[in-house]
Structure formats: structure tokens, C-alpha cells
Amino acid sequence: MSLRNTLVISAAAWTIAITALHAKLNPDSIRGLEELVSGALGKRDAAKEKFKIGFLPVTCHLTCPVTDFINQQITGHGAFEPLRFNSWPELKEAYLAGHTPATFILAPMAIALREQGVPIKIVYLGHRDGTAVMVHKDSAIYKMEDLRGRRVAVPNRYSNQRLLIFRALKQAGMTVHDIDLVEMPPPDMPAALYSKSVDAICSGEPFMGQTELDGYGRVLWLTKDVWPNFISCALAVREDVIKNRRADVQALVDGIAKSGLWLDKSMDHRMSAAKFVSKNYYMQDPRLLSFVLSKPPDRVKYTKLTPLRKDFEEIEALGRESGILKGTAHFEDYVDPSFADSATDRVEAWNFEGAKP
Amino acid sequence: MRDETSPAVGKGAGAWLQFALPVAVAALFLLAWDAAVRATHSEIFPRPIDVARGIGELIQKGLLLKYIVASLFRVTWGFGLAVLVGVPFGLFLGWFGRAYQAFNPMIQIFRPISPIAWIPVAILWFGITDLAPIFLIFLASVFPIAVSATAAVQNMQPVYLRAAQNFGLSRGELFRRVIFPSCLPQIITGLRIALGIAWLVVVAAEMIAVNSGLGYLIIDARNAGKRYDLVVAGMVMIGLIGLVLDLLVRRLETFDEVRWGYANRR
Numbered sequence: 001m002s003l004r005n006t007l008v009i010s011a012a013a014w015t016i017a018i019t020a021l022h023a024k025l026n027p028d029s030i031r032g033l034e035e036l037v038s039g040a041l042g043k044r045d046a047a048k049e050k051f052k053i054g055f056l057p058v059t060c061h062l063t064c065p066v067t068d069f070i071n072q073q074i075t076g077h078g079a080f081e082p083l084r085f086n087s088w089p090e091l092k093e094a095y096l097a098g099h100t101p102a103t104f105i106l107a108p109m110a111i112a113l114r115e116q117g118v119p120i121k122i123v124y125l126g127h128r129d130g131t132a133v134m135v136h137k138d139s140a141i142y143k144m145e146d147l148r149g150r151r152v153a154v155p156n157r158y159s160n161q162r163l164l165i166f167r168a169l170k171q172a173g174m175t176v177h178d179i180d181l182v183e184m185p186p187p188d189m190p191a192a193l194y195s196k197s198v199d200a201i202c203s204g205e206p207f208m209g210q211t212e213l214d215g216y217g218r219v220l221w222l223t224k225d226v227w228p229n230f231i232s233c234a235l236a237v238r239e240d241v242i243k244n245r246r247a248d249v250q251a252l253v254d255g256i257a258k259s260g261l262w263l264d265k266s267m268d269h270r271m272s273a274a275k276f277v278s279k280n281y282y283m284q285d286p287r288l289l290s291f292v293l294s295k296p297p298d299r300v301k302y303t304k305l306t307p308l309r310k311d312f313e314e315i316e317a318l319g320r321e322s323g324i325l326k327g328t329a330h331f332e333d334y335v336d337p338s339f340a341d342s343a344t345d346r347v348e349a350w351n352f353e354g355a356k357p
Numbered sequence: 358m359r360d361e362t363s364p365a366v367g368k369g370a371g372a373w374l375q376f377a378l379p380v381a382v383a384a385l386f387l388l389a390w391d392a393a394v395r396a397t398h399s400e401i402f403p404r405p406i407d408v409a410r411g412i413g414e415l416i417q418k419g420l421l422l423k424y425i426v427a428s429l430f431r432v433t434w435g436f437g438l439a440v441l442v443g444v445p446f447g448l449f450l451g452w453f454g455r456a457y458q459a460f461n462p463m464i465q466i467f468r469p470i471s472p473i474a475w476i477p478v479a480i481l482w483f484g485i486t487d488l489a490p491i492f493l494i495f496l497a498s499v500f501p502i503a504v505s506a507t508a509a510v511q512n513m514q515p516v517y518l519r520a521a522q523n524f525g526l527s528r529g530e531l532f533r534r535v536i537f538p539s540c541l542p543q544i545i546t547g548l549r550i551a552l553g554i555a556w557l558v559v560v561a562a563e564m565i566a567v568n569s570g571l572g573y574l575i576i577d578a579r580n581a582g583k584r585y586d587l588v589v590a591g592m593v594m595i596g597l598i599g600l601v602l603d604l605l606v607r608r609l610e611t612f613d614e615v616r617w618g619y620a621n622r623r
Binding site: 003004007011015018019021022026029032057083086087093187190191195210215282283284 | 437
């Protein structure tokens with residue numbers, strides 16, 4: 001056979017075969033393509049589509065997969081579509097491009113986006129606490145002052161973990177110039193601490209617990225010791241969606257609130273969540289989530305999630321001090337507490353005891 | 358371009374060695390890797406056996422085939438579109454000097470930009486669908502293909518053209534029977550390099566929130582606590598499939614239409 005015939009025939013056969021196989025093995029991918037095409041053709045009805053919600057595989061966003069899973073178990077289908085990202089920039093870009101009408105996001109990042117004119121409103125919190133500062137177990141660092149001149153890693157410029165470090169430094173009578181602050185994606189932090197390329201790491205769980213579980217990390221402090229009821233992430237929704245789909249947003253906030261109450265109701269619930277979330281959403285070893293959700297039990301909390309003015313004003317002030325916020329957006333600009341207020345009065349924990357077999 | 362054994366080695370031994378030498382090097386590499394991990398008592402970096410177990414686990418869960426297919430699907434479409442656009446465009450630029458002058462600087466500006474830098478654009482245009490990684494793979498491979506096709510036309514021996522003109526070939530025939538065939542060997546070499554690049558960027562392309570693929574496997578495993586065995590498993594699978602892809606493209610070079618281009622290297 002000539003080269004041309006061989007090429008054309010084999011390329012066509014290969015393309016058809018791999019596309020068919022992909023459609024069979026990864027139906028989600030193809031569904032996304034269909035949506036994009038029908039959207040481009042103007043056949044898409046956004047108001048009827050399931051809500052897509054961006055989240056990362058961290059405990060700060062745990063209520064997202066928990067709500068989806070319990071929804072599916074109770075009603076047989078999810079009320080919204082959780083979309084797992086792997087890092088902050090992609091999560092933020094998908095939100096900005098309008099592909100995720102709602103997303104779990106770092107609180108200071110949401111405020112900064114608001115300052116930059118993005119129509120974003122925080123409607124609920126993701127969690128309370130759930131961040132730690134870890135050092136290497138062989139190091140001689142036992143208090144904040146020992147970090148003088150050392151390298152400390154935080155997840156992102158707009159992370160509340162960075163503000164947390166600012167606050168802890170202030171409490172110890174130091175400033176950010178006394179340490180070497182670097183930005184690093186949380187998944188890379190454990191290896192960086194292990195190899196001692198950084199002296200301390202600070203991010204949301206489970207990356208901190210992982211270093212403890214694997215035997216080379218030591219807790220310098222947990223957020224509850226330095227900044228009680230610390231918030232790193234919140235649930236944010238686009239303003240047009242708040243206006244046009246109030247019932248859906250309320251259902252979402254109710255679901256998240258129910259999951260929070262459910263998670264904090266008993267340790268059995270937490271262990272069950274560790275199992276089904278690790279298996280179905282995070283692809284992690286369930287031991288890791290079990291560890292950070294239980295040792296100690298108040299390492300991360302999922303109740304009292306209504307966004308409060310005083311908490312955010314504190315974040316704003318620290319944000320201005322550390323140079324990431326201009327101070328042009330205020331609580332009423334970037335928070336819509338009405339959904340949370342409504343949920344607080346009505347909502348109770350899910351009536352759900354473990355996954356159906 | 359087939360590997361010829363040295364004249365001192367007999368034919369039978371040559372065929373055997375052709376297989377045994379690379380295997381021996383790979384085995385040595387694995388032994389050195391294992392020894393290095395054990396010597397440094399690393400708790401993070403996996404040993405080859407851990408990686409093999411990790412691959413076993415992926416097979417057991419039915420994920421390995423799923424991920425390989427997803428990555429190959431994206432590379433097939435990204436690279437395929439790059440060939441369909443890059444080869445004609447490259448030939449066009451090679452043939453028309455003015456067009457080359459006009460477009461070449463733009464191509465050279467776009468060419469060195471890493472696909473990672475395009476991720477925000479990809480998300481903005483294509484959302485979090487398969488089209489975003491396909492777009493990134495397309496971008497990474499289209500420029501090398503176009504550049505090699507352009508160079509192939511520009512480097513064509515003028516004697517072919519003069520001979521063709523003497524035969525009074527029409528424009529269409531000239532292209533079909535002279536220009537394209539004479540450029541083919543160089544185009545194929547360009548495709549081989551571009552396919553390597555397309556496969557290389559699969560990890561970067563799958564940083565977008567797709568939920569399948571070998572690149573996704575690596576990024577996902579970094580999120581999954583201490584699962585560096587799966588990170589390396591992803592690397593190993595990407596490498597092995599890259600080897601197979603290269604062997605397949607090299608098969609193209611055995612066709613007569615291409616082989617003549619390497620005649621002086623035989």
C-alpha cells in the first residue's frame with residue numbers, strides 16, 4: 001500500500017477508534033463537549049442546567065462533596081455538579097469565564113476579585129479552622145520567634161493562610177520582613193518540608209496532617225490556637241445567578257449547611273465522610289482524611305458558617321496591611337448573608353447514616 | 358535510519374543484541390534507581406517495585422486504560438488538527454516568499470510560548486471541557502510542523518523544479534508530483550518531533566479540570582497525599598507510550614516515498 005493510503009486509512013481508523021473508546025470510558029468528558037457545542041449553537045438553557053460548583057480536594061471544601069454524595073444517596077441524583085480543580089488559578093479562571101456559577105474560594109481572593117469589579121458574592125462559609133503550621137520534627141522551631149530568618153511556605157498571595165502568618169507574626173512582635181515568605185501549591189508542601197527546603201509550611205488540611213501522619217512533620221500551632229474560628233474558604237456565587245436563580249442558591253446553601261451540621265454531629269459521620277469522600281471525590285487514602293477530621297476533633301469545624309461582618313472586617317484589615325487588598329470593597333459589597341440567615345433558622349443536619357451498599 | 362549493527366557482529370547476534378542492549382540499560386537504570394532510594398532512605402520517593410504496584414492498582418481499578426485512552430484522545434485530536442493546519446500552511450509559506458516574510462515573525466513569536474501560559478485562554482474559550490487540552494496540544498505542535506514544512510520547501514533542490522518546468526507540468530501537478538513528494542521526508546521528520554512535543558505537553562494540558570488522563574493522574578496523585586508512586590507511574594506510562602508512538606512514526610520512514618530522502622545516510 002502506498003504511504004498516502006496507509007496514512008489516511010490508519011489515521012482515520014485510529015481517530016474514530018480512540019474517540020469511540022474515549023466516549024465509552026470517559027462519558028463525562030464527552031458530555032462537557034456536547035454542552036459546549038450546544039452552548040455555541042445557542043441551544044443551551046443555562047437556567048435549567050445543574051449548577052456547577054468549583055472545589056479543590058481540601059478539607060476547607062469538604063462540605064461540597066459531602067453534600068453531593070448525600071444528595072445522591074437520598075434522592076438518587078445530585079442537585080448540583082461539583083467540579084474538582086487541582087489548583088487555585090484554574091478554579092478562579094473557570095469562575096471568571098462563567099463556567100462555574102458558584103465556587104469555593106479563598107476569602108481574601110473573593111474580596112480582591114470584588115475590588116477588581118468581578119460580580120462575586122460570598123453566600124456562606126466553607127468551614128472554620130482547619131489550617132496548621134507544620135515544621136520538621138527534627139527542627140529546633142518551637143515558637144513563632146524561632147522562625148526568624150527561616151523560610152515559610154503559604155499557598156497563595158490571596159490565601160488567608162498568608163494573612164494568618166501576618167497575624168501570628170504580629171502577635172509575636174515580628175513583621176513579615178523577619179521571615180522569608182514563599183508561595184507554593186499545597187500539594188508540593190509536604191515534600192518540600194520533608195526535604196527541608198522550607199522550614200515551615202502553612203496550608204489547609206489534609207496536606208498538613210499528611211506530614212504528621214507520615215512521621216516527619218510536627219504541629220507548630222493549629223489555627224484554633226492563634227486565630228480561633230479562622231476562615232480560609234467561602235462559598236461564592238455570581239451576582240447574576242443570585243438574582244436569577246435564588247431558589248437554587250438557597251437549596252445549595254441549605255445543602256452545605258446540612259452537611260456541616262451532619263459532619264459536626266458525630267465522629268461516626270466524619271469517619272463515614274472520610275471514607276466516601278476519599279474514595280469518590282479526592283482519590284486519597286481514607287486514613288488521611290480520617291486523621292485530620294479526628295486528631296483533634298476541633299482541628300476543622302463545619303458549623304457556625306454564616307458569614308459575619310466582624311470576621312470579614314478583620315480579614316479586610318489584615319489584607320490591607322499585607323498589601324493584597326486596597327480596601328475599596330466592604331462587607332455589604334462582597335457578602336450576601338440572606339441565604340445563610342434563612343438557612344440558619346430552618347436547616348437541620350442530614351438524616352443520613354452511612355452509604356447504601 | 359534502522360540501527361545497523363557494527364560489521365564485526367554476526368547477523369544473528371546483531372538481532373539479539375538489538376533487543377538485549379536496551380533491555381540491559383533499562384534494567385541497570387531500574388537497579389540504580391532502587392539502590393538510590395534505599396541508600397537515601399527516602400520516605401517520599403518510591404522504589405520501582407512501589408511504582409509497579411501502583412500501576413497494578415490502577416489496572417485493578419480500571420483507571421489505567423481509561424486514562425491512557427483519554428490522553429491519547431486529546432493528543433490525537435490536538436496533533437491531528439495541527440497536522441491538517443500546519444502542513445498546508447507551512448508549504449504555503451515555503452512557496453510564497455512574501456507570505457513567509459509576512460508571517461514568519463508572528464510564528465516565531467508564538468512558537469516559544471509554553472502551553473502552560475495558554476491555560477487561562479484555553480479555560481476562557483473552551484471552558485473545562487476536552488477542547489481546552491486539545492487546544493493546548495494543538496498550539497504546542499502546530500508551530501514545529503509548520504516550520505518544518507516551510508523549511509522543506511525552501512530547501513528543495515532547484516533541479517527538481519527546473520526539470521518539472523521542462524516537462525511543462527501545470528501548477529497543480531507541479532505541487533502534487535514534485536513539491537509535495539520532495540518535501541515529504543523532511544515533513545515526516547517534523548511530524549515525528551511534533552508528536553513528541555504533543556505527547557510531552559499532555560501533563561500541562563491536563564492541568565485544567567479534566568478528570569481523566571495520564572497528566573491528570575500525575576496532578577491528581579500530588580493532591581492525594583503521599584502517592585508519589587502514582588506520580589511516577591504516570592511518568593512511566595507517558596514514557597512507554599511515547600516510545601511506542603515514536604516507533605510507529607519511524608515506521609513511516611520505511612516507505613519508499615520517504616526513504617529516498619535518507620538515502621545518503623544509509
